[in-house]
Amino acid sequence: MVAPAALLLLLLILVPLALVTATAFTDWHLGGGAAAFVGLETFRELVDDPDFRTAVWNTTRYVAFVVPATTLAGLAAALLIVECRRGQAFYRMVYFLPSVATLAAMAVAWQMLLSPSVGAVPQLLRLVGVAPGNWLQDPETALPTLGLIGIWSEAGFAMLFFLAGLKTAPRELYEAAAIDGCGNFLDRLRHVTLPHLAPITAFVLVFSTIHALRVFDTVAIITRGGPEKATLVALYFIYQEAFSLFRTNLAAAATVLFIVVVLALSLLQLYVVRGGRGR
């Protein structure tokens, strides 16, 4: 009963994992000759590569912007929705909709929304007399703009997890808080709701980080890493090195580093979830 699963796990996960790791320690290029072991040489080359440095820096900035904003937006939405007597299901649906919508297709919709010639946002700005920028073509604003799209498409998950957490908040705690004089909303939020949500918040932070690290679709459809490499991020760097520039070993080394980072975060997630249940 387990033979197919065991075989496929080996063939489709463990072997590729070993293959990419091994490639990272060679000078092998796809379509090139025999591979030679070069030790850490590829990693050295990678760290010295200006594009790689740009990609690491851009990915870091993207994550630092998207993750806190996604978490806060999801938390705010969940806190408001859970208090609603009517319309809970409706809001939940609307706020999660972007997370289901095919991002590659929605990237085109965002392009149109922000386009200086036909976009809604530039048209509105012109109405109030502000000259709109060409945000997706400007190296200063391209990455933050992709960040906004990222928040838009990920906040639904944060909201969903926070809502699930709020549903398990014990009612007695709120009653006890009311008796103790924690009458108003902000007091209850600070002393009861947020402490109850702490483990879920930690989980959402790690979950959003892993998702934000994997940003690819908007870059591939809208900016292709440009302008002036302002939106060159980790996965797009690997994609270009591997499939356009055919620097296979370099792409492999970058992949290994990428996996190590995600692995570390996943272990953190496991620790956080366990910690939350133990409490």
Add this chain to the structure above:
Amino acid sequence: MTARGSRFAGLGRHLVLGAGAVLMLLPLLWAVRISFLPAEDVFSPQFHLLPSRWIGFENYARALTASPLPRFLLNGVGVCLAIIVCQLLVAIPCAYVLAKARVRGQWLLWLAVLVGLVIPPAALALPLFIMAAQAGLIDTYAGLILPWTISPLGIFLLRQAFSRVPDEIIEAARLDGLGEWEILVRLLVPAVAPAIGALITISLVAHWNDLLWPSVVVTSASKATPPFGVMLFQVQEIGSDYGPLLAGAIMIAAPLLALFILTQRRFLDGMAWLGSK
């Protein structure tokens, strides 16, 4: 808090949430608007919120005829269906054994599942591409489907679900003379239906929306799945024709959105399982 104060608070809440809802829907609404504009309206210096003349679904018809969009959609359905069927056939028996049986070397299998669970699928694109090239699977449906026939997350979710089924039920069935496969198919699969539903939902969203792998393994438009089709639009004639382009984008996102709106609760319950690992 007074009743009146809480009524104002309620109104304020709905105002904030309503404004947020408009923001969330804005890209989609704007796309819908442009998809109904006649060509002369798109770049008209005069701004019209609504089309100057009603052209019906002309842009949608153009998107379907001027590009291989029907082919993309069909490919998407076929590939997702094949992936999900394979994942279920592989994951269900494996998860059952992991949850209920005691087999030698079981921990090794479980370890492999956990490793698979934490490796981001996108990170394996390079080695999977090399393997697909060696196997001659570039630009084939097999190349699109095979790498995703195993779902570590699916095995994980189903194992958790099977673990919650009491052993006594299985023992009783064995005493009644049922074989392991019969027990699995007739007794346990119905018992873990919500977990199976969750796996189907998660897989469907992941693979219908996946851009990276199809753009790596597929080279011709005839094998493209919908998101990769969007990439191809940009180098085709339709890419500069905004009305049909957005009509196409909407039709690509529509199947999942429709399914989501029709099965909201189940769909969201399914997605929430992503948080339970």
